[in-house]
Amino acid sequence: xxxxxNVAANALVKPFSVSSEDEGGATVISVAGELDxxxxxxxxxxxxxxxxxxxxxxxxxxxxxxxxxxxxxRAAQGSDGxxxxxxxxxxxxxxxxxxQVAGVExxxxxxxxxxxxxxPC
Numbered sequence: 001x002x003x004x005x006n007v008a009a010n011a012l013v014k015p016f017s018v019s020s021e022d023e024g025g026a027t028v029i030s031v032a033g034e035l036d037x038x039x040x041x042x043x044x045x046x047x048x049x050x051x052x053x054x055x056x057x058x059x060x061x062x063x064x065x066x067x068x069x070x071x072x073x074r075a076a077q078g079s080d081g082x083x084x085x086x087x088x089x090x091x092x093x094x095x096x097x098x099x100q101v102a103g104v105e106x107x108x109x110x111x112x113x114x115x116x117x118x119x120p121c
Contacts, residue, residue: 018042026053032060035068043068047075052085055111059090069102076108087111 016033027050031043035058047054056072058064076086087109091099099105 016042018046020046020050022051023055026055027051028055028057030057030060034063034065035061036063036065037067040067040071044071047071054086056086056088057090058088058092058095061095062092064095064098066102069099069104073104073107 016031016035016039018029018031020027020029022028029043029046029050033039035043043056054075072086072088089111091110096105096110099108
């Protein structure tokens with residue numbers, strides 16, 4: 001790969017970020033960028049600080065690997081103290097496909113919107 005191709009490829013990768021906010025009695029955790037081995041610890045921090053009801057907004061997440069999947073599944077199964085109900089929203093087709101291939105899409109509720117107010121993800 002030439003230097004120009006490498007620069008162009010890197011420009012397509014969005015920087016990773018995670019933010020949390022309270023919305024309608026739930027903690028909404030918004031994930032942007034690629035959720036993988038190097039970025040999962042940031043999401044884990046937000047999950048630990050979340051309330052009893054959590055919505056993980058993946059509308060700006062373009063990629064998830066097995067580390068990200070395992071983190072979300074553990075949190076949904078209550079291995080982090082058994083205190084949170086977790087739902088995912090805003091799944092892009094490629095992220096949904098990875099969850100389907102991993103066989104976990106039925107274990108974690110998904111929603112098309114973030115909150116009861118029907119705010120889009």
